[in-house]
Amino acid sequence: MTTPTSPVTLTPLLRFPEVCKGNDLAEMLLISLRDNGIQLRDGDILVISSKVVSKAMGLTAPADEQAEVVLSQSVRVVAERMTPAGVTRIVESVAGPVMTAAGVDASNTADESILLLLPHAPDSVAAEIRDGVQTGWLARSGASVLTGVVLSDTAGRPWSRARCGRWELQKSSYSRSTIIRWRWFQIRVRSSSSRRQLPTHRSVIEFIRGA
Numbered sequence: 002m003t004t005p006t007s008p009v010t011l012t013p014l015l016r017f018p019e020v021c022k023g024n025d026l027a028e029m030l031l032i033s034l035r036d037n038g039i040q041l042r043d044g045d046i047l048v049i050s051s052k053v054v055s056k057a058m059g060l061t062a063p064a065d066e067q068a069e070v071v072l073s074q075s076v077r078v079v080a081e082r083m084t085p086a087g088v089t090r091i092v093e094s095v096a097g098p099v100m101t102a103a104g105v106d107a108s109n110t111a112d113e114s115i116l117l118l119l120p121h122a123p124d125s126v127a128a129e130i131r132d133g134v135q136t137g138w139l140a141r142s143g144a145s146v147l148t149g150v151v152l153s154d155t156a157g158r159p160w161s162r163a164r165c166g167r168w169e170l171q172k173s174s175y176s177r178s179t180i181i182r183w184r185w186f187q188i189r190v191r192s193s194s195s196r197r198q199l200p201t202h203r204s205v206i207e208f209i210r211g212a
Contacts, residue, residue, distance in 0.1 A: 012039060019111060022059035027133025031141065041138055046149040047130075052106060052117055054126055054152060060118040064107060070116055074103035096121050104154065123152050 014033040020026070030047060034040075055061075062070040068087065075092035079099055082089050094103035096119035104119040120126050131150040139145050 012037075014039075020053050020056040021111075022056065022061075024057045025133070026054065026057050027130050027137055030130070030134055031137045035141075041134075041146045041148060043147045044149075045146070046151055047134065048151045048153050049130065051104075051119055051123070051152045051154040052109065054120055054123075054130075055106075055117040056111070058120060058126075060120060061110075061115040062105070062118060064114050064116050067102075067105065067107070067116060070118070071102045071105050074105055074118060094119060096123065119154075120152075127152050 014030070014037055016036065017033050018029070020029070026049070030049075071090060071092070074095050075090070076095055077093045079091045079093060081091070089101065090103075091099065091101055092103050093099045096104060098104070106117040107113075110117055127150040131148060134148060134150070135146060
């Protein structure tokens with residue numbers, strides 16, 4: 002007989018403030034957990050957008066140099082195509098994954114003049130945040146807790162059959178209490194249409210290469 006497993010619960014941290022360069026993400030997470038009335042327990046995993054990490058670390062570049070910035074964040078170009086907006090490139094990024102434009106992001110930057118870059122060492126970043134959260138939680142509550150931290154992002158596949166879909170990536174994770182030690186892999190597909198969209202075989206191969 003199969004042993005029943007506990008359900009997975011996803012709980013958002015509401016009213017999380019805008020993150021700026023130099024902010025202590027572990028401290029901000031602890032304050033938000035308190036304000037949302039959430040008590041951490043062993044085995045909880047904090048999922049953090051890589052964009053938030055990039056803002057806190059000040060990983061920015063001028064928006065008017067996007068093409069040059071993409072190449073500077075790339076190990077190799079996997080494919081490229083001319084579009085009305087310019088050249089679109091799928092590359093193997095310095096940060097690890099194979100993705101469009103090396104993950105250089107111009108959306109939700111809080112400043113239209115800048116681009117956000119991916120952290121080059123996401124495992125180390127996740128470990129630092131996790132240690133900060135655990136140390137801070139112990140100081141506040143007097144109780145130790147074993148948690149995990151995941152850095153995540155959403156990546157589009159511009160030339161796959163999943164034209165309306167988005168890939169949700171786990172960029173890094175860190176947990177000493179479990180065997181969670183994965184980096185840059187696909188965890189789910191999200192589509193804006195009611196019909197499930199499937200990637201091309203080439204897209205899948207590109208994600209495997211980036212692992």
